[in-house]
Amino acid sequence: MIEFKNVSKSFGSTMALNDVSLVFPRGKIIGLFGPNGAGKSTSIKLIMGLNRPDRGEISVDGEDPQNKKKNLAYLPEIDHLYSWMNIAQAADFTRTFYDDWDEGKYRDLINFLNLQEDMKIAKISKGQRAKAKLLLTVCRRAPYLLMDEPLSGIDILTREEIINTLIRDYREGEQTIIISTHEIAEVESLVDEVIFLDQGKVKLSGNAEDLRIERNMSLVELMKEAFRNAN
Numbered sequence: 001m002i003e004f005k006n007v008s009k010s011f012g013s014t015m016a017l018n019d020v021s022l023v024f025p026r027g028k029i030i031g032l033f034g035p036n037g038a039g040k041s042t043s044i045k046l047i048m049g050l051n052r053p054d055r056g057e058i059s060v061d062g063e064d065p066q067n068k069k070k071n072l073a074y075l076p077e078i079d080h081l082y083s084w085m086n087i088a089q090a091a092d093f094t095r096t097f098y099d100d101w102d103e104g105k106y107r108d109l110i111n112f113l114n115l116q117e118d119m120k121i122a123k124i125s126k127g128q129r130a131k132a133k134l135l136l137t138v139c140r141r142a143p144y145l146l147m148d149e150p151l152s153g154i155d156i157l158t159r160e161e162i163i164n165t166l167i168r169d170y171r172e173g174e175q176t177i178i179i180s181t182h183e184i185a186e187v188e189s190l191v192d193e194v195i196f197l198d199q200g201k202v203k204l205s206g207n208a209e210d211l212r213i214e215r216n217m218s219l220v221e222l223m224k225e226a227f228r229n230a231n
């Protein structure tokens, strides 16, 4: 379980997170939703220890995230792969860093995603880069997978491939996936739990199915309603 207790984080005069308390339950797929600037990336970077909170506490399984780094696999929003590498070299680079690398899964997924090892990062399309980033993240057997906008700027068919990859390989209870995205409609069937952020505050959170039944609405409609009421 990942827990935020009264977490605040500012950048200059911008309050990216404002006294946020929330729980990312273990063994679930959790959608972190919200409009631009809501605080989604900041939350993920705080869990990864890339930023420190100004106030409050963050814990991963009861410990400081710095002590749990090996348990966290991170897909950043930015293009982080070295452009001079091909996919095999990028995989080699990741393999040497992490001892939870699953070679069988890598061999299987590279085919499933229609990627080739000799594809050079500099020369592949944006969608292929998104798939390569996904490949190198999900081939780790880390208990926590944190994905920041894995679908951003990707065409609908590639988005479907990415979502199908996640559904295909996910083993409930064993791994926790946190996925930040604007593409709520597309991940609606994927997520167990949802957290809606807006302007650094939690607007709504809970079990996706319970929320749908309770409010008789899809997650997209729920988000629209939450933000209409907020403004």
Ligand SMILES: Nc1ncnc2c1ncn2[C@@H]1O[C@H](COP(=O)(O)OP(=O)(O)OP(=O)(O)O)[C@@H](O)[C@H]1O
Binding pocket: 011, 012, 014, 015, 016, 034, 035, 036, 037, 038, 039, 040, 041, 042, 043
């Ligand atoms: N390094 C930074 N320096 C200055 N301001 C920042 C920095 N990182 C985030 N912010 C600001 O904090 C707020 C929250 O940003 P964050 O990136 O967490 O939002 P987000 O929900 O991920 O948005 P998006 O969907 O646009 O990626 C924004 O107003 C943003 O401009």
